[in-house]
Amino acid sequence: MNGIVLVVDDNPENLSLVMNILENGGFTVLVSQSAENAFSILLEVDVDLVLLDALMPKTDGFQMCEKMKKIPKFYDIPVIFMTGLSEQKNIVQAFNAGSVDYIIKPIQPAELLARVQTHLKNSRTTRSIYRAIDFSGRHFLAMDEHGKILWFTPQVPSMLDCTLVVESSSLPENISRWYQRCMTEPTTIEPYYKYTNNCQNLNVNLAYMGQPEPGEFLIRLTVEKEGDKIISLQKRLNLTAREAEVLFWIAKGKTNRDIAEILSISHRTVNKHLEQSYIKIGVENRAAATARVLQTLLI
Numbered sequence: 001m002n003g004i005v006l007v008v009d010d011n012p013e014n015l016s017l018v019m020n021i022l023e024n025g026g027f028t029v030l031v032s033q034s035a036e037n038a039f040s041i042l043l044e045v046d047v048d049l050v051l052l053d054a055l056m057p058k059t060d061g062f063q064m065c066e067k068m069k070k071i072p073k074f075y076d077i078p079v080i081f082m083t084g085l086s087e088q089k090n091i092v093q094a095f096n097a098g099s100v101d102y103i104i105k106p107i108q109p110a111e112l113l114a115r116v117q118t119h120l121k122n123s124r125t126t127r128s129i130y131r132a133i134d135f136s137g138r139h140f141l142a143m144d145e146h147g148k149i150l151w152f153t154p155q156v157p158s159m160l161d162c163t164l165v166v167e168s169s170s171l172p173e174n175i176s177r178w179y180q181r182c183m184t185e186p187t188t189i190e191p192y193y194k195y196t197n198n199c200q201n202l203n204v205n206l207a208y209m210g211q212p213e214p215g216e217f218l219i220r221l222t223v224e225k226e227g228d229k230i231i232s233l234q235k236r237l238n239l240t241a242r243e244a245e246v247l248f249w250i251a252k253g254k255t256n257r258d259i260a261e262i263l264s265i266s267h268r269t270v271n272k273h274l275e276q277s278y279i280k281i282g283v284e285n286r287a288a289a290t291a292r293v294l295q296t297l298l299i
Contacts, residue, residue, distance in 0.1 A: 002026040003048035003120050008038045008064070009082075010056045017107060018051060018082070025113045035059035039067075042074055049120055052099070054083035054090065062097045069098035072149050076126060078119040082107060139221040140209075145183065147176050150216060159204050159221055160197060175206060182208040183217065229297055236296050237281050246273040250286060251293035 002025065007018050010033045019029045030045065032038040035056060041047070050068070054061040061081060068074040080101040081094040094102050100119050103112060139159060141152035147170060161172050170176065172195070181189040193206040202223055209218040234244035242263070249259045256270045263270075274289075283289045 009053035035064035
């Protein structure tokens, strides 16, 4: 299958003509006579490309395209205008709204197919790059100076609050405040933020990477794993691997018996590791050890 194309035009004859051209070219075609209905389709179907008329009642094509580009879920869907408007101001308006191409009616079948195929190929290449970045364990999102999301790699919504990221183009409020401070107080604010996603049971570290392009600010996300925390404790407190594991689970509120079961060691061995750990980190009891571990992990 070449791809799914959504054609939006209030004229039934235009819809029929374009649908026949695309279906003969091997595409799956969805049609809509209004921008409002088109958005309903976009929410339900993973559309690869949108062909959009400029002049429509209620929400016109320019407004629909602008709205699409403000929603991260739809941001990277290529939009091609197809319209009878041929003045330069209309063409400029279409590109300013976020379209990738502009076709002036009457539609020429060979030209339409060539343009659709080219932009689909370019879009898929971009998406493949994003997926490859995600697969490598690197997750990024880009934002503008006002805190609106410009783009993100595919796994980012599940790492944060999916509803906010996908539908409102914004971050959770606490992260947004940290982000704004990173831009306004770069020398005083910690460039890292720890975010707990309770829905996914994830601890996510966000790192402010700076401004790679004008008007674009980059944030890198990494999932914090328990193994990473234990390794961090071991290095920072000069512990053995087993001592770090025991202290980690102490800080999690586990009893000595629980820890013995988790680590498959005896209760006596847990006590021995605790005694040695207390001496190394300079504390005398369980509560002080917990406080020291938590403080170390927050550094």
